[in-house]
Amino acid sequence: MKYLILSLGSYKFAVNIVDITEIVIPGISGNDRPEQILQSRTINIRDNSGGSKISIPVFDLSEVILFSTGQRRGDFRVIICELNKSRFGLIVDNADEIMRISENEIGSLKSMPEPIKTDFLKGIIEEEERRIFIILPEKIISYVKTVS
DSSP states (O other): OEEEEEEETTEEEEEEGGGEEEEEOTTSTTOOOHHHHHHHSEEEEEOTTSOSEEEEEEEEHHHHHSOOOSOOOSOOEEEEEEETTEEEEEEESEEEEEEEOOGGGOBOOOSOOSSOOGGGEEEEEEOSSOEEEEEOHHHHHHHHHHHO
16 A cells, blocks of 8 residues: 655654545645644635535644644645545645555554554554654544544
């Protein structure tokens, strides 16, 4: 399967590209400005038919997964996800690359010294120079439904 590798500070996370509909760079080509997104916690995107714009909830992934409550800079990306006909955006520092990952490459989450909420994760890929945490989008959508 192919995964989008995301950055949150020095951490790397991966989301299956099947669950992603688009990547938005705030403030580019008529998109919502970064400060609008951060203040309203929503983003305006085109509906599935490509017609009118709709507003969907946006969550800072560092707050959801890393226990972070710090102020975010204006330079970020919004990953638009769709699961079970629910759409939401995840604010991340950057979308770095697409990576092919097989199920047997995903290791289990042992004791985690990092400040990461493991209940949102499927597993980990450990490479020589980095660790990539695989996100469970269905857990994120459950969280999204409880807070929106």
